[in-house]
Amino acid sequence: MNIFQNIKDAFFQVTFFIMFIFCIYSVINIFSYYDPINSCYIRVEGDVVSGNRKTVYDAIKLIKKEDKKTYKVLCQNVERISENECSTAHGEFTEDDKIAWEQDGCYVRGSKVILIKPEKIDSESIIRKRVETIKKYALYSEKFWKEN
Amino acid sequence: MKLKTIIFIVFLLFLVNSIIFKYFYYYNKQNNCSIKISPSFEFSGGTIIRAIAVLKNSSFDDYQDLCQNVNTINTRIGCGGFGGGCFYQNSPNSITVSASGRDLTYAVSIIVHETCHAIQFSENRDISEPECYAAGRRILKEIIQF
Numbered sequence A: 001m002n003i004f005q006n007i008k009d010a011f012f013q014v015t016f017f018i019m020f021i022f023c024i025y026s027v028i029n030i031f032s033y034y035d036p037i038n039s040c041y042i043r044v045e046g047d048v049v050s051g052n053r054k055t056v057y058d059a060i061k062l063i064k065k066e067d068k069k070t071y072k073v074l075c076q077n078v079e080r081i082s083e084n085e086c087s088t089a090h091g092e093f094t095e096d097d098k099i100a101w102e103q104d105g106c107y108v109r110g111s112k113v114i115l116i117k118p119e120k121i122d123s124e125s126i127i128r129k130r131v132e133t134i135k136k137y138a139l140y141s142e143k144f145w146k147e148n
Numbered sequence B: 001m002k003l004k005t006i007i008f009i010v011f012l013l014f015l016v017n018s019i020i021f022k023y024f025y026y027y028n029k030q031n032n033c034s035i036k037i038s039p040s041f042e043f044s045g046g047t048i049i050r051a052i053a054v055l056k057n058s059s060f061d062d063y064q065d066l067c068q069n070v071n072t073i074n075t076r077i078g079c080g081g082f083g084g085g086c087f088y089q090n091s092p093n094s095i096t097v098s099a100s101g102r103d104l105t106y107a108v109s110i111i112v113h114e115t116c117h118a119i120q121f122s123e124n125r126d127i128s129e130p131e132c133y134a135a136g137r138r139i140l141k142e143i144i145q146f
Ligand SMILES: [Zn+2]
Pocket: B113, B117, B128, B129, B132
């Protein structure tokens, strides 16, 4: 046993330990929606100040329960749901930008990202609204990737 | 033992490779596009790389402009402040883009804005703001769909 061998063995142990931690981390992942059976992985980025990540998860779960077909579209065409305003303002803030800002959400063309307006309140009606928003833009993403 | 060594090396190479291409370097052989992302405490390299991919998929002309005029994107806070961008005439192939983790669309618009300055410089024109603000606004209207 030379030193190199020892270092290598230690490295293997550390590596497997890290992988083990990573597995646990994945299971209780607080940053993502993960449904391994349907190979569905969606990163959910909450707005800590004015948003609520939980209602995004609840909305995804509801889609899974009620609308299997759209759920499949969602899993295949959306990688990230981000609580963020749909801002089209760059420099000045115009009337058009105000309309965009007030939308419940939007799809970012050329990506698999949906933006959803931050909302702190956790209620049935908010979750319902988020279900519709997520479904709508998941279909937009599907359409984009079919055409391009 | 020998197999273990091979697995070890392959794993290490894979890890290093994926980290580089996720955060520090954008490369697309087919379109002859290679852009270094110089890191900073903002840790926004991943966002920048995703923003470049959005450009490639949604506005190929802007993507080509970027690839042809810019070889380095600095992720630190420049003269544009936090969440802004910057173009320095003494390094005309670099742009500075400050974007926090969640601001994908914002990063796209700043990249297009600063690339616009890089083009102005390469064409020996004055660096002027209205044209580049218009470019930034245009790309946001193109990529945001509701
Ligand atoms: Zn400018």
